[in-house]
Amino acid sequence: MSRLFSDRLLEGLACAALGTHHPNGILLFNAVGKDMQEIASVWREMIIATTDDTVDIVYLRSWHDDEDLWGSYLPVAGTFARKEGLLTGGQAEGQRRIVVIPELGNLSLTAMRSISSILGMETAYLDRHGQHHDWIPKLYWLVGCDRPDAISPHLLDRFGLRLHGGNLSATKRSKNILAQLEEGLSNERTLPDLGDWIDKLRTARDRHPTFSEAAQNLVLDYIDRLKDFGSGYSGHRDIALARLAVAVAKLEGRDEVDLSCVEKAAHIEGFPMPKPTKNEAPSIHQTSNRLDGEFKETQTDRQQTPEGTPVYGGSPDRDRETIAAEMPEPTRDAVTEEETSPYREDAADIDREAASLRLPVSAFSTTNAAKGVITGDRPANDTCDLAITATLREAAKYQPIRRINHPEKPQGRLMLLCTDLRAHQRAPAIERMLLLVLDCTCLNASDRQKVLKPYTEWAYESRASVCLILVGAKKADYLRAEKIVAGKLDTLRIRTALTAEPGKATPLAHGLELGLQALRHKLRQGNTIQEVAMVVLTDGRGNVPLKASLSGEIEPFLPVKRQGIEDALQVADRIRLLTSSSRHRMYVAVLDLHAEPYSDLPRELARALGGGIVSLSHLNGKEVPR
Amino acid sequence: MPSEVLGSDGKPPDKILPYTRIVGQLELKLALELSYIAKKIGGVLLSGNRGSGKSTAVRAFGLLAYDGLPVTLPLNATEDRIIGGWNIDALMKAEPIWQDGLMVQASKPDKQILYIDEVNLLDDRVVNIILDATSTGILDIQREGESRREDISFTLIGTMNPEEGELRPQLLDRFGLTVNISAAKKAEDRKAILKTVLEFDEALSSQDRGKAFFEVARQEGKDLMDKLNRAKERLYGVKVPDPIADKCAEIAEKFEIESNRGEYTLALAARALAAYEDANEVNKDHLRKVAAMSLQHRQPRAAQSGIIWIKNDDPILDELLGA
Numbered sequence: 001m002s003r004l005f006s007d008r009l010l011e012g013l014a015c016a017a018l019g020t021h022h023p024n025g026i027l028l029f030n031a032v033g034k035d036m037q038e039i040a041s042v043w044r045e046m047i048i049a050t051t052d053d054t055v056d057i058v059y060l061r062s063w064h065d066d067e068d069l070w071g072s073y074l075p076v077a078g079t080f081a082r083k084e085g086l087l088t089g090g091q092a093e094g095q096r097r098i099v100v101i102p103e104l105g106n107l108s109l110t111a112m113r114s115i116s117s118i119l120g121m122e123t124a125y126l127d128r129h130g131q132h133h134d135w136i137p138k139l140y141w142l143v144g145c146d147r148p149d150a151i152s153p154h155l156l157d158r159f160g161l162r163l164h165g166g167n168l169s170a171t172k173r174s175k176n177i178l179a180q181l182e183e184g185l186s187n188e189r190t191l192p193d194l195g196d197w198i199d200k201l202r203t204a205r206d207r208h209p210t211f212s213e214a215a216q217n218l219v220l221d222y223i224d225r226l227k228d229f230g231s232g233y234s235g236h237r238d239i240a241l242a243r244l245a246v247a248v249a250k251l252e253g254r255d256e257v258d259l260s261c262v263e264k265a266a267h268i269e270g271f272p273m274p275k276p277t278k279n280e281a282p283s284i285h286q287t288s289n290r291l292d293g294e295f296k297e298t299q300t301d302r303q304q305t306p307e308g309t310p311v312y313g314g315s316p317d318r319d320r321e322t323i324a325a326e327m328p329e330p331t332r333d334a335v336t337e338e339e340t341s342p343y344r345e346d347a348a349d350i351d352r353e354a355a356s357l358r359l360p361v362s363a364f365s366t367t368n369a370a371k372g373v374i375t376g377d378r379p380a381n382d383t384c385d386l387a388i389t390a391t392l393r394e395a396a397k398y399q400p401i402r403r404i405n406h407p408e409k410p411q412g413r414l415m416l417l418c419t420d421l422r423a424h425q426r427a428p429a430i431e432r433m434l435l436l437v438l439d440c441t442c443l444n445a446s447d448r449q450k451v452l453k454p455y456t457e458w459a460y461e462s463r464a465s466v467c468l469i470l471v472g473a474k475k476a477d478y479l480r481a482e483k484i485v486a487g488k489l490d491t492l493r494i495r496t497a498l499t500a501e502p503g504k505a506t507p508l509a510h511g512l513e514l515g516l517q518a519l520r521h522k523l524r525q526g527n528t529i530q531e532v533a534m535v536v537l538t539d540g541r542g543n544v545p546l547k548a549s550l551s552g553e554i555e556p557f558l559p560v561k562r563q564g565i566e567d568a569l570q571v572a573d574r575i576r577l578l579t580s581s582s583r584h585r586m587y588v589a590v591l592d593l594h595a596e597p598y599s600d601l602p603r604e605l606a607r608a609l610g611g612g613i614v615s616l617s618h619l620n621g622k623e624v625p626r
Numbered sequence: 627m628p629s630e631v632l633g634s635d636g637k638p639p640d641k642i643l644p645y646t647r648i649v650g651q652l653e654l655k656l657a658l659e660l661s662y663i664a665k666k667i668g669g670v671l672l673s674g675n676r677g678s679g680k681s682t683a684v685r686a687f688g689l690l691a692y693d694g695l696p697v698t699l700p701l702n703a704t705e706d707r708i709i710g711g712w713n714i715d716a717l718m719k720a721e722p723i724w725q726d727g728l729m730v731q732a733s734k735p736d737k738q739i740l741y742i743d744e745v746n747l748l749d750d751r752v753v754n755i756i757l758d759a760t761s762t763g764i765l766d767i768q769r770e771g772e773s774r775r776e777d778i779s780f781t782l783i784g785t786m787n788p789e790e791g792e793l794r795p796q797l798l799d800r801f802g803l804t805v806n807i808s809a810a811k812k813a814e815d816r817k818a819i820l821k822t823v824l825e826f827d828e829a830l831s832s833q834d835r836g837k838a839f840f841e842v843a844r845q846e847g848k849d850l851m852d853k854l855n856r857a858k859e860r861l862y863g864v865k866v867p868d869p870i871a872d873k874c875a876e877i878a879e880k881f882e883i884e885s886n887r888g889e890y891t892l893a894l895a896a897r898a899l900a901a902y903e904d905a906n907e908v909n910k911d912h913l914r915k916v917a918a919m920s921l922q923h924r925q926p927r928a929a930q931s932g933i934i935w936i937k938n939d940d941p942i943l944d945e946l947l948g949a
Contacts, residue, residue, distance in 0.1 A: 070702050079718055113747060117701045121743075122641050122685070125700040127707035127728060130714035134695070136641065154787045157676040208831050211824050220816055234677030235809035238820050243827070357747050358791045378751070379705065397712065400720030419770060 005039070012163040012268045013039070014201055015247035016140070017046035025119055025141035027104075027159035029148075029344065035165060040100050040142050045194055047096060047140060049201040055140075056090045057098045060115075062106045066376050069114045070128050073393050080396045087118055088126060091138045101143040105150050105490065109427065110375050112155060113357055120158040130397075148345040150460075150490055152357050160240035162269055162342035204250040211257040215245060218262045222271050229272065229341035237343070241265055269342045372426035372528075380423035390422035429528035430487065432464035437515050438498070439538035441472040441506045442593060445499040448537065451591055451616050452498070455535050459489040465529070466494055467518045471511035471538065474501035480549050481511035483518065508542025509567035510549035516575050523582045531585040534575075534611070539593055540601025542568040565601065572608035580610060589614050642695075643826050644843035645686035646850055649818045650810050651679060656899075657803040657919050658687045661781050663857045664898035665738070667802035667891060668760075669782030671745070671793070671923065673933050674807035680785040681743055688739055690847045691854070696739035696783065697732040701747055708755055710767055710774070724772060729759055732780035745784030746791050753797055756782075760800055792932050802891045803916075804923040804933050857901040864900045865907040866893055873910070877917060877946050881939070883924045892920040910947045917943050 016026050028039070044055045060069075064086065071085035084090075090097035101107060107115075118124045124137040141159070148156060219242045223233070242257075244265035249257040252264075267273070377390035395416050402415040409415060434455060438448070459466055466489050470482045486494050515534065522529045542564035548554040579586045588611025592602040606613045648655070654672055661667045672680040688696035699708065706712075710727035717723070732740035742748065759765045759778055767774040782800060786793065798804075810816050829839035871893060878889035896912040905912070918935040922928065 066702060073714070082715075113701055116744065116747075121681075123695060123698075125698050125702075127700055127703040129704055130706060130711055130717075130725065132707060132725070134698070152790065154676055154789055208828065208835065210828075216817060216820055216824075219820065220813060233809060233811060234675070235679060235816075235819065236677040238816055239823050242820055242824060246824075246827070357744075397714050397717045400718060401722055404720055 005035075005042070006164075008268055009039070009163055009165075010042070010197065011248070011251070011264075012161060013043045014046055014197060014204075014251055015244055015265075015268065016161055017043060017050050017201060018204060018247045018250055019050060024139070025143065025159040025161065027156065027162045028142065028144050028165050029162065030146065030165040036100055036102050036142065036144055039165075040098055042194065043140065043142060044098055046197060046201055047098070049198045050205045051096060053094050053096045053138075055096045055098060057100060058086045058090070060086060060099055060101045060107060060111055062108055062111075065108065065110050065374070066114065066128070069111060070126055071131075073129065073396070075396075080393065082131070087114065087124075087137075087139065088133070091135065096138045096140065098140045098142055101141070103147075104143050104145045104155075105147045108373075108375075109357070112152070116152075116155050116158070116357055119155075120160075129393075147490070151345070153345045154357065156343075156345045157234050157236055160236060161244065162344075164270060200251055203253065204247075207250045207253065207255075209246060209249040209254050209257050211242065211246065212259075215257050215259055215262045216242070218259055219245065222262065222266050225272055226341045226343060226346070229346065241269070241271075244269065270340065271342060272340065372429040374424045375427050376425040377422040378425045379419075380421040381418075382423075383421065385423045385426075387422045387424045390424075391416070391420050394422055395420040428463075430463060430465045431528055431530045432459070432462045433467060433522055433529050433532045434459040434464050434489070435467045435469070435515055435518060435532060435534040437469045437471060437511050437534070437536040437538065438500075439471045439506060439508060439511070439536075440474070440500050441502040442539040442541075442595065443537065445501070449498065451537065452535070455533060456489055456498075458533065463488060464533075467515075467522075468494055468497055469511045469514050469518075470497055470500055471508055472503045472506040473497070474503040476500075476503060477552070478503050478505045479507055479510075479544055479552060479554060481507050481514050483514045485518070505544050506538075506542050506564070507544035507549045508538055508540070509546040509564055509571055510544065512536075512568055512571040512575065513546060513549075516571055516578065519575065519578055523578065523584055529584065531587075532579075533587040533589075534579075534609070535587075535589055535591065536605065536609070536611075537591045538602065538605070539595040539598070540565065540568070540590075540605050541595075541598060546571065569604060569608045572605055576608060576610035588612070591616055641830065642685050642689060643682055643822070644840070644847060645683070645690040646846035647822055647826065647843055648679065648683055648686060649822050650815050651683060651807060653805045653919065654680070654683055654807050655687075656915075657805045658683065658783070659854055659902065660895050660898040660916070661783075661803060662687075662691055662854055663901055664861055664894050665779075665781060667781075667894055667898070668887075669784070669801040669803075671798070671801035671804040671933070672783070672785045672807060673788050673804060674785075675789065675809065676787055678807045678809045680807060684739075684741055684743075684783050684785060688741065690851065692736060692738060694736070696741040697728055697737050697780075699728050699740060699742045699748075699752075701744060703728065703752065705751070705755065706770070708752060709765065709769065710772075710776075711770055712772075724774075726776075727765075729756070729765055729778050729780070730776045733776070733778045738780055740780045740782050742782070742784045744786060744790070745797075746786040746788075746793050753794065757796055757800065788932050792928075795928070798923045798928065798933070799885055799887060801923065802887075803895060803919040805919050806922075806933060806935070853902070857898065857904075861898060861901045864897050864905065866897055867907055870896070870908050870910070870913065873913060873946065877913070877943065878921065880942060880946055881921050881924075882926055883921055884926070885924055888921055888924045892917060895920050914943065914947055 012026070016024055026043075028036070040057050044057060047053070047055045067085070069085045069087045071083055071088050073080040074083045086099065101115075104112075118137055118139070119141060121137065123134050126133045143159065144165070145151065145156070219238055222241060223237050226237075241262070245257050245262045248264045248268070249261040252261070254261065374387075377387040380386070392414070395414060398417075398420070399415060402417075403409075403411055406415065436452070436455065438452075440448075443451070458464070466484075466486045468484045468486075470476060470484065472478075473482060476482045482497075484493055484497050515536075519532070519534070522532065544554070545563040546567035575588075579588065588606075588609050590602045590606040590609065590611060591614045592599075592606075593616050603613055645655075657670045657672070661670050672684070674680050685695055688694065706727070708727050708729060710730060711725060713721075713723040713725045729740060731737060760782065763778060765774075765776040765778050767776065784793075784801065792798075810819055825839060829836035874889040874893045874896075877892065881888075883889065892913065893908070895916040896908045899912045899916055900906075900908045903912075918939070922935040922939075923933040927934070
């Protein structure tokens with residue numbers, strides 16, 4: 001048996017490979033950026049074992065557009081030929097394709113819309129640029145999802161099977177790297193070691209177990225239990241769990257899908273397990289020897305330890321390394337998920353915009369039309385924002401005919417007519433910006449998230465760019481603030497920065513100075529920004545003079561006194577001068593925590609900025625100790 | 627290009643649950659069947675949350691009624707495929723071969739349905755094309771050096787999830803009937819659905835297993851189509867008494883329906899229902915059964931709060947119908 005990943009993940013992959021689980025979409029939690037390649041390789045071998053087809057793997061990335069996904073015409077040997085797209089290729093007779101999406105939340109809107117139109121469909125349709133095809137898709141989806149709260153539940157619902165990521169151990173990782181390097185040298189694909197899974201799958205594929213009445217009832221019970229976890233309901237869920245149970249029965253060589261098959265299916269997906277009563281025998285999953293190295297809970301241990309505290313199996317006196325050496329090399333599920341729902345979108349704090357799969361419209365009637373991200377092309381009447389490739393592609397179609405119709409024209413040259421013109425079709429440009437000056441020393445991270453929520457929501461929903469100035473973060477140079485710029489809120493850097501630990505000093509003046517620079521850049525350099533929200537979360541107690549921040553040195557033994565504060569007010573004044581003369585719509589606010597002493601400082605700062613005050617008196621007393 | 631294209635023999639593989647085996651969803655089925663009996667109803671919009679079986683029902687109905695999957699307008703469709711354009715592969719060989727667009731394809735006698743899944747996610751440009759063409763029934767093509775005029779006539783069927791936004795009122799008005807559907811929540815209904823799907827999966831797993839299942843479904847489908855075709859033939863033989871026609875106008879006025887299409891669709895849908903039920907004339911019960919699906923999306927509140935028939939609408943309707 002392969003010890004690459006936990007049995008649970010391998011069982012899930014095997015069930016999905018059996019194809020009983022239409023649509024063949026696996027949503028992988030806690031796997032983003034980790035081991036997707038290895039998991040895809042394992043799954044490929046399993047699918048080959050069940051279908052005898054060849055299987056290729058493609059990756060969908062954030063930059064892929066309609067042409068990449070659905071195919072396009074490319075110049076080939078003096079003419080144009082169709083090139084299949086990521087979603088249309090690899091599906092000829094005897095072929096199948098795994099589509100890997102490392103993080104669903106990173107995909108473009110174009111790609112999200114495309115997925116929603118093909119994933120889970122019995123028939124796929126392509127009607128683009130003179131092509132019409134309909135076919136039964138043979139795509140298998142392996143999709144990482146760490147942020148279900150940011151993705152349309154309509155799209156997530158298409159994924160019938162939810163599993164937990166692999167998390168390869170360091171040893172296995174290094175073995176894999178070596179194997180890949182070998183592969184590069186020998187030019188041959190190294191097959192993952194799947195132990196007896198291949199044989200199991202080959203035997204399982206021709207089994208057709210019946211489904212017992214009791215097992216059907218249990219399926220409904222399991223789905224009903226999700227109500228305790230804030231679950232909504234979709235008709236797909238009963239069916240998805242039942243089909244998984246069928247796959248389990250096939251793998252286990254059973255003629256009937258019974259209760260244990262449903263229980264195991266629920267375990268694979270991470271359904272909350274029923275809590276056993278005192279006299280009830282533990283369920284199969286509690287008694288089975290968990291090979292994935294997780295903590296074990298035992299009835300006897302429970303009496304001797306505080307309630308809910310897990311204990312290690314084995315003797316507590318033994319040296320930990322000795323135990324580790326004797327045990328099989330562990331792989332771990334990333335989180336203990338016994339008490340969560342696999343439908344995480346139900347319980348997630350909704351962070352997505354409404355109608356998130358719709359094409360956005362521009363909020364401003366200005367000339368930003370030619371500045372947004374390209375999402376496709378459209379017929380055009382003029383050469384403004386000309387899509388050259390699309391125009392040439394359009395013209396290419398007619399060259400043979402035009403050459404016949406116009407023998408007097410030079411035959412070796414492209415004949416272009418105005419009806420060939422194509423312009424770029426674009427998403428609206430980024431028109432809003434959130435400039436957030438965040439003083440990490442004034443409030444702890446969790447409260448910070450709460451007070452900033454209206455602003456982060458605004459930034460998310462209006463697809464604003466974000467400029468985050470971190471003041472007094474632990475990991476930064478204590479004399480300087482740090483500027484982080486991102487095209488959107490929902491990036492790892494911004495999310496991590498919002499929860500930065502407080503450091504030793506508060507270079508507020510430098511933070512505002514960086515904010516001033518960012519504003520100058522955005523407001524004066526003719527970009528697409530129309531509206532800026534500048535939000536300052538601070539208690540106003542800057543204690544690093546601007547000079548010290550700029551020079552990177554602080555004069556020893558010289559008392560700082562109010563210099564840090566005065567410098568901050570001066571910079572704020574310059575920000576006011578800049579914003580008051582700007583044509584942009586500005587919102588400037590200081591969030592006032594009413595922190596004692598010096599509770600008037602935020603008001604002073606707001607006055608200097610020419611902005612307003614948002615009172616947050618209810619948070620008083622949760623101040624970070626300085 | 628994928629090789630498993632539908633139909634070496636022009637027929638799709640039966641991987642879609644047969645229409646007659648769909649459990650529950652009576653309103654949805656009624657709307658689809660009425661639009662078949664009375665084509666002038668114009669279309670059906672099915673609005674419902676995920677997992678309620680909307681798409682399956684439409685495709686299954688297309689398979690049953692027209693012996694093939696409905697012409698489907700996908701989200702990825704480009705303008706030339708919707709309106710029509712040159713066959714590019716032929717064009718490259720200097721052979722100008724015109725290729726009908728999806729709207730013209732859907733107007734052919736053996737098709738008759740244009741299906742748009744996720745209709746609320748369509749690009750505005752595509753919506754405008756459909757609105758322009760369906761409002762007149764004529765598709766004037768002046769593009770790519772070609773000049774054509776095509777008569778178009780199809781039943782527009784759309785499905786959407788209201789979580790992803792509502793439809794523009796102009797497009798909403800193109801649909802004769804709308805149905806709000808939700809996934810079955812009662813245990814017995816869910817179990818019946820689960821049982822059916824498992825049976826269907828089993829039936830698909832081998833020819834022997836599938837024989838009985840599909841034979842029953844085929845016979846049920848034939849019986850239903852006989853009934854629908856009978857109703858279609860006698861549709862205009864069913865009388866709409868003057869008081870009933872007056873009632874349609876009165877109901878439309880009471881529910882503040884601005885478009886005249888509201889009362890017309892109400893009367894036509896009631897007539898189709900009467901034909902389906904083998905009645906000789908339309909009565910108030912017929913009106914009651916089709917009022918919500920004919921009017922709810924044309925009420926002024928539909929633009930603000932979505933397509934919805936609220937509890938208070940029923941007593942108003944009862945009062946108007948003298949219940």
